[in-house]
Amino acid sequence: MSAFVAFDHVSLAYDDSGNAIEDIDLDIHEGEFVAFVGPSGCGKSTFMKLCTGLHAPTAGSIKVDGVAVTEPLKISGMAFQNANLLPWRTTLDNVLLPLEIVKPYRHQFRKRRKEFEGWARDLLKTVGLADYEDQYPWQLSGGMQQRASICRALIHQPRLLMLDEPFGALDAFTREELWCVLRDLWEAQRFTVVLVTHDLREAAFLADTVYVMSSRPGRVVERREIDLPRPRALDITYDKPFIDLVHELRAQIGEIRST
């Protein structure tokens, strides 16, 4: 199986202050769920920008689906660290936004609007926002905004889903609830997911592969396959194998920070 996302010795320097990301060399397969963990400022968001083509690398090359990335991808959905919802649109209209942009939907938008709204409503329902469709983003709590932003990333059924600390601002309960939502969506559709997170439990629970990055300049210092059986229930996060795994990852991050 050839790689869906292929990073070939990629580095990026924003300015003269040196590389933000250095010599990243990795392959992600179609349908794989990968997670990136690492200390703050190590270049995780930068990795996302490279992957989606928002930024061009200063060295090396990136291929997605066999094609070199030279401009922003058209097959990806992305949820950012901040929800970035548009304040003049209702939650429903915010979620519909990608369908107004992405081909082929953009040309069908007027004709199929009712149908599309149905998709958006279903999606909002799965993340528990059914009653908030017609509210404006500033009337929602931070966590609710983040959920809407995940819906927006998924509405056009992207083959590549990029999530940059989507659950970072949420309380522990909501976070675990949304892990399960994401798990179910992924089990059902099997898109490729790149998830950036600070939370090792989150990474271990959701991902097939966890990459650990070093502090700046960001390098991949560890690739870890998580072979816990799927589908995973939330309960496994309290079992010994899972806890041991998280401990090991934790120890690795500790080492990075001390050097």
Add this chain to the structure above:
Amino acid sequence: MNVKRQTTERLAPWIAVVVLTLIWELTVRLFDVPSFIFPSAWETATALVTYAGPIGMHSWQTLWTTLVGFALGVAVGLGLGFIVGSSRFLYNACYPLLVGFNAIPKVAFVPILVVWFGIGSVPAILTAFLICFFPIVVNVATGLATLEPEMEDVLRVLGAKRMDVLLKIGLPRSLPYFFASLKVAITLAFVGTVVSETVASNQGIGYLMMSAGSQMRMGLVFAGLIVISAMAMVMYELFALLEKRMTAWAHRGQNR
């Protein structure tokens, strides 16, 4: 309590008008100012009623020329603002020019306009236009040019073209700026029209004041002043209302 405060708040501007009128009337009487220098409020009111016919006709002239000039200003301002704000290069290139143009007193254009178009409504319309399009251009261009990169990224990862970004995010985002500038622009448009009428017209409030002034009928001159400011205030309130309607999201949390 709350209702009471709301009514006082609503009444406040009217109270201010009444107080100001009283002070005006009293001062003129107290110091016995001759009416050909500074007419009293009462004389002004009398003039307003006596010459209601001509004042109405000239106000109508001023109003429609202002509105036509303003409409032109909005169209050109929106278009130019969109073009200038849509690219960093054009923004940098045009901004100093616009500022320079804005610094020219618009009354200096009136003689030129008279040479080109003759005396009448056209110079008034064009002066109103020239004076009012600048704030619109600046506000729309700034609104577009200060677009947050994060917002832009949301669309760019979907493969959006520059035009998509401008139409879906840039334009709606700059609407509050646009509507705020309309309030400023409409009052400026009145200034433009009246200035032009005083020098180059035989109609309009500006002309009326000019000719009344030359006959020392100061009551009528002041009546003209009152009419102009009343028209400007009404238009301002109209656009303030429109602004609130169209961009409620930008005033979130302020509860009207």
